[in-house]
Amino acid sequence: MSPQKIVVVGAGMVGHRFVDELVRADRTGRYAVELIGAESYEPYNRILLSEVVAGRADLKALSLPLPDSERVTFRRGCAAVGLDLAERRVLLDDGSASSFDRLVLATGATAFVPPIEGLESGPRHVHVLRTLDDCRNIAARAMNAKHAVVLGGGVLGLEAACGLRRRGVPVTVIDLDEHLMATQLDGPPARMLAGRLRDLGIDVITRSSISEVISAYDEIVAVRLADGRLLAADLMLVSCGVRAEAGLAAAAGLAVERGIVVDADLTTADPQVHAIGDCAQAPAGMTGLLAPGWAQAERLVELLVRGVGADVDLPTASAEPVRLKAAGVDLVTMGVRPSAARDDDRLVTLTDSGGRRHVDLVIREDALVGVTCLGAPEISAALSVAYDRRTPLPLDPLTMLVPEARTEESTSPVRMPGSTTVCRCSSVTKKEIVTAWEQGARSADAVAATTRASTGCGGCRDVVCGLVDWLNASDPGVDPGADPDAGPPSRSTPVTQRNTTVESTT
Amino acid sequence: MTPAGTDTHCPYCALQCAMTLTPSEEGVGVAARSFPTNKGGLCQKGWTSAEVLTLTDRITTPLLRGTSGELEPVSWAQAVAFVADRVRTLQAEHGRDAIGVFGGGGLTNEKAYQLGKFTRTVLRSRHIDYNGRFCMSSAAAAGNRAFGIDRGLPFPLADLSEAEAVLLLGSNVADTMPPLVQHLAGVRERGGLLVVDPRRSATAALAEDGAGIHLQPLPGTDQALLLGLLHLVVAEGLADEEYLAARVTGWDDVRRSVALWWPTRVASITGVPEEVLRRTVQVLAAASPTRGGGGAMVLTGRGAEQHTDGTDTVTAAINLALALGLPGSRASGYGCLTGQGNGQGGREHGQKADQLPGYRSIEDPAARAHVARVWGVEEATIPGKGVPAVQLLDKLGGEVRALFVHGANLLVSAPDATAVRRRVESLDLLVVCDFVPSETALLADVVLPVTQWAEEEGTMTSLEGRILRRRKAIDPPGKARSELEILADLAGLLGSEVHFDTEPALVFDELARASAGGVADYSGLSHARLDAETGPLHWPVPAGSGGTPRLFRDRFGHADGRARMVPVSPGGPADDLRPDAPLYLVTGRVLAQYQSGAQTRRVAALDRSAPGPFVELHPNLAARYGIDDGDDVRVTSARGAAVARARITTAIRPDTVFMPFHWSGAGMANAVTNDATDPVSGMPEFKVCAVEIARAAQPSEILEEVLA
Incomplete structure (x- = not known):
């Protein structure tokens, strides 16, 4: 029996993981795999781009294992431009087409850039941080930049801001919300975080946005804030979240809402077409983070190789820990935050304004269901383990907040x-x-x-x-x-x- | 006239501390002797070792289980005739492989060699393995894979004194090999002692006060930790690219394989803060010779190795060392701290299921032909490879009907020991050679009393691959005889025409010939040379060679001379946390006891220092479970339970409990441990399993239950 051909569109971290797992699990060679990646680079760890911006990671540290060349045809630098579902073909930008028996869409997401006056002309030194090319451009500009603005105080925006600051660039972060990282944080830790950032030399402006990007000779020179203030800026990073990259699917007539609509088995209305990762909208919601995307990749492999269907929904971003990878700031958030706690949950909060530390624990029925830990790296790793592994908690949760005191002999x-x-x-x-x-x-x-x-x-x-x-x-x-x-x-x-x-x- | 002292080495661990024995009317006097490894030091086990010679329950006559069901004294002739007769009958009924042999890492090289030869040429069974499988097998497999050679330390131990940084994974040397700690003085002064252990062990405490760093990961996450350290080496541009290009294959694959092990992820998996990971890498890299440092070492012990992914974990440690350009460099490299006295030699001369003397593969036709010539047998009569220890124990009562046990107490030391006891009980014949009535001996059909350490001549190969002379100081008591004589007698009774020497020096000469041309080549050695030369002799020592203190200076053991890097990924504990078993159990040793305790539990001073089993747990955990210091605690896994006293200490993670494994009975840690094994090495996962704990209200009831 000749192998079934699976075409995977997207060689990002989820597509890569899917191919890796599939080849490992498919011992009988049931599937022939073709992986299509638009970027010309070898697969890399996108999570670490902000570390490269910060100068904390050599590019070499990002290269992922190459797909097994005996099992996988890897076409990189080759973008899919259309799907022909009737003919079972993916149309490519070089004019060729790849036929498939089964299709996996792992097209990921693209950075969302809000409509801002002055951006449409495409001034230089305004970037998003999504690809290796973005990263190289930002790092190159950071060598000479006098003042950077980061639009968006979410995880990626703050990581990039800290990275730029570590390179010596003065940075201002502008966020539309009440406070930084509004998706993950309540007000008190967010305000402490802003304090920490200011200590590092990063200005934080919340409840504001950029109304205009001002350029001279096609280069950004300043931004105007919503309140009319002008900020000099010769480097701007837009970090306002992402949108699922679902254009191919939509054009081919597949259902697309916030992402490509799939069932719990990651399958579209076409039983031979699947979507995983940031481009997919599963019953439980969008993935948004790496771990749920990987879980989807594993689930789909299980379905394709072992024929095991889904019995429960996979985790989504809201249940996943978020760890800021930012030079100078240690922040972990997991699970329930205090504002979302139930009445009978036990909340423990430690605030140390001088030390820029803030820790919230949410305990429900003797289990740690929520952690916010800012500025306390010596306990955040331990709290991560307790949260992830559900290990027994001490009777007095306060003891988790105090690093072990040595009994002096x-x-x-x-x-x-x-x-x-x-x-x-x-x-x-x-x-x-x-x-x-x-x-x-x-x-x-x-x-x-x-x-x-x-x-x-x-x-x-x-x-x-x-x-x-x-x-x-x-x-x-x-x-x-x-x-x-x-x-x-x-x-x-x-x-x-x-x-x-x-x-x-x- | 005072009799001259006899220079020999300690009977216990692989450090093989040098000592001088002086017999007198009062007994045998022990004096520490200056030597590069122990530098004149001995621990309490060494100082009291002579007491084992005169134990009141020493076995001094052959014992045979009589019609009464009790072990009764018999003559040697009766005992060996009985064994030979039963072996003949069982092999006639069930085939040659029905007889299994379980050896030990405490046997001399001569005994280990002879035992392998006896199994392959007289019993002609493929079923031999040894308790060294429980010790170094993962490190051995990883060492062979990476370097093409497995020698515990590929450099003299004294090189440690010159290093500036030592990353010590899962090894509590301050308790297991105390005199070794002297070699860490320099590293500690330089702030370079990096200890990875879920417990703040005595060794981890040595890294305090600026002497280094203690990394305290969640059990079972050593490999993730190592991958995270290697990620940082790459990210921070610290890899020695020149060395990697010249001396290593596979770097590109390995570099890519760590791209997904970034610091915040590794911190959340291991519980080791990111900052600590970064500092560790900085200290190691700064000490690397290519960056101008004085030397850096990565050393593993059982804590990192005794896992179902132990081989891969050691491979990750080796990859880290190679990436920094350490193996073969000055005062640098990777090493495994061998545990048992002759764990190293024991695996080189034929006790392992797949090996022939000289560290040769039993499946290599050339190796088989060479050894067959030395043994004077047809190559075709040498059986193929057997199975690793845990699988061998699984076959007891099934394919394997009879077992010979030499220098092992597997009823206490094997994982899931209660199940092992049941299988041993189902054997048609159990023959145990020992000098104390160990738990295993007490279950035997035949117990053959043997000589021990100070009563015999022989050689041992220490943790640094140095061949040492064990010398006889006194005559054995009663009717005790050397295994060399017992095996020769049995060979004759079983009608074998293969020649078995009984003089250790002659057996060594034969071993040397058998090893010639092998990886562990001893052919340039003899007892006479070892006695005459004062300089160190580390293998390989081919004829005419002065030995090889340091391996890998110019080339590695593979045909192309390069080291192999292999990408690995963590497998995770086979028995992982779940709601009804939310804690990890880790096992290990205490200073005053050794292995199954068969010897050390019988020494009064050691028994006073470490009188019984205990469960170490964190005060937070103890409070949660309502346990006070000294309470009896029941530790339960999917396999069984153990009950021992609570020892409450902040030196352990609050999600982990620790038990030493030296005791049998209710407090037997190995009733709880998991017998899942590493697919490459066959190493069982002693070092992590999921357990629940409870305060034991009625110790006596639980004892009955456990023993039932």
Whole structure:
């Protein structure tokens, strides 16, 4: 039986993942795969474009594995310009066509650019951040830019703003909403975030927008805000969200609303045509983020290879954690935010205005269902794990907000309890060392010979010396071993005791 | 006249600390001896090792399970005749493969070699494997794949002292090999000790106070962590492209494979903050010789290796080391910290299901022909490859009707040990060679008392691939005999014409010939040379060679001389968290006990230091479950339960509990662990499984339940 031909339109992160998973799962060679990508680059990790803008990631770090050349025909730099569903063909921009038995649309989304006066002429140095080319252009301009404006205070806009700032460019972020990242954040953390950004040298203007882009000689020189203010700007980034790229599907007569309409099995009204990722509108909604798109890719592979249909809706963006990848700002949001909490949810909030920290926890029936964590990287990773893995929470949720306080052991030979293990390697306590001293071991070497203390890793040598010094210095007439916990020191020798931590605390 | 001391090495772990034994009327005196690995240090196990020689329950006579159902003393002639007779009958009924052999990583090279030879030439069964499968197999598989050679450390341990950064994954050396910590002094002074462990172990604590960094990931996420570190190496332009171009294949594929492991993603999977990931990479890279550093090492232990994706996790560690240009560079490279005393030699000379002496493949016709000539048998009579340890144990009572156990206590040390006990009980014949009545020995049909460490001559190969002499200080007690003699006797009784030497030096000479031309070539060595030379002899030591302290200076072990990088991706725990098992169990060791504890539990001083099993858990977790310090805690997995005392400490993640695995009975950690294995190495997933915990109200009831 000759293999069925699957054509995948779109070599972005979801299309790439689908092809990778399909080839891995399809061990019998049931499918022949053709992957069509409009960009001329090898597949890359789009998520990291803002890291490149920030100068924190080499372009090499973005290259994804190439599709298995024995199993996949990869046509890159080749755009699909039409679908001929009747003839089962994808029409390409080089005039050729690819025929398919099954079609997977993974055309993704394009940046939404609102209608703004002065933009229609296409002034230079106004960009969106969606492709590697966008990224290169922004990074190149950042070398000379004197002032950048970022329109849109969402995740990508803020990542780019921080990235530009890290490159030394003064930046202003302009957002239409009440506050930054309105999709993910409530007011209090958003205001704290704005404070943090201002500390970094990023101006934040909310409840505003750009009414006009002013250019000279085809280059942007300033923007006019809705309130009439003028801002000098020689680099502008538009980050106002995305729109599903559904043009091909619509033109071919497939149902398109906010995206290409598919059922829970990622299938359009045409049973041989599927859509996944940002271009698809599944019953649960739009994906919007990478993880739900990947889940769709995996689901479709399962359907095509194992014939298993969907029984539940896949997750959508709203349930997914959002982690800002921004130099200088650590922000994670997951699940329910306080304003969306139920009455019987337990809300825990920590606000530290001076430290620009804000943490909200939403706890429902002993489970962590919502986290907002700004400015506390030392706990945000742990909260992510607790949220993702549903591990048991402490009775007092406050303890999750305080990085572990170390119990300081007494390192003074005077105050160290007699039962303290001084030498772990040979399991020797302070009391045993005192006893050895009483029995005549008056040097660290003599103590080692009798007790074996310090004869393993040697890490407690300083402590043993300190103990012996203390004992030798104490009044020879008094028996210092009588009560090791309350010995009468004539002087106290502080010693380092890196190696003698008692592991158990109650 | 005081008798001269006998220079030998400690009976326990792979560090093989040097010691001098001086027998006297009061017993055998142990003195630490200066040596490059232990630098004159010994831990409590080493200092008390001589007590194992005179245990009151030492087995000193052959035992046979009589009609009463009890083990009863018999003569050697009776014991071996019984074994030979049963073996003949069972093989006649069920075929040659009906007899299995389970070896140990504590046996000398001579014993390990002879055991493999006996299995292949006398029993002619394909079913041999050993408990080293539970130790180094993942690192071995990954090392072979990447370098074409698997030697635990490809450089002398003392090189650690010169390194500026050491990334230590899943190894608690401060407890398992305390004297090794001396070699970390320099690294700690330079702030370069990078310890990856879900617990703030004694070793992780060594990284505090500016000595380095402790990365405390969620169990089972080591590989994601490593991929994240490699991503950062690429993103920050820290890869040694010149080295990669000259010495490595596969870099392009591996570089691409880490594109999806960006820092915020890895932080959320592992629980290790992004900033910590970035600092770790900076410290490692700055210490790399090509960036002007003094040396950087990546070392793995069981914590990273004992997973169903353990081989791939070690591969990720090796990829990181290769990307930074470390293997073969000054005071740098990748290494595995071998666990058992002769874990290294044990896998080189024929105890592994797929290997012949000299680290040769049993499926390689040339290797088979060479070894067949040394053994004086027809090549065709050497069986094909068997199966790894866990699969071998699965076959007990099925395809495998009888089992010989040498130097292993698998009823305590195997994963899902309660199920293993049931299968062992279903055997037609269990023969155990041991010197203490271990849990496994007590279940045997025949127990054969053997010599131990200070009572025998032989060689051991330490964690750095250095061949060391084990020397006899005293005569064995009672009727105890060396396995070398037992195997020779059995070979004769089973009608074999294959020659079996009983003198260790002669067996070594034969081993040397068998290994000639193999990866682990010992052909330039003999007991006499090892005794005469004071310098270090690391394999390969072909005839005329002075040994190879450092591998990979100029070339790797593959035919083209290049190292192979292989892209990997995490498999995740086979037994993962779920609502009725929301916590991870990790297992490990404590300082004063060794392996299944068969020896160390019997030493009074060690028993005082570490008197029994415990469950380590975080105070937050303890409060949630209403558990106080010292309460009995029941830890339950899909396989079984264990009950042990709570030890409450902030040194462990609040989503993880820890149990040491040295004890049997109610507190046996391996009643809970998972026997799912790595598809490449056969390594079981000791280091992570999903559990639920509860305060155990009635310890006695639970004990009954567990043992039922």
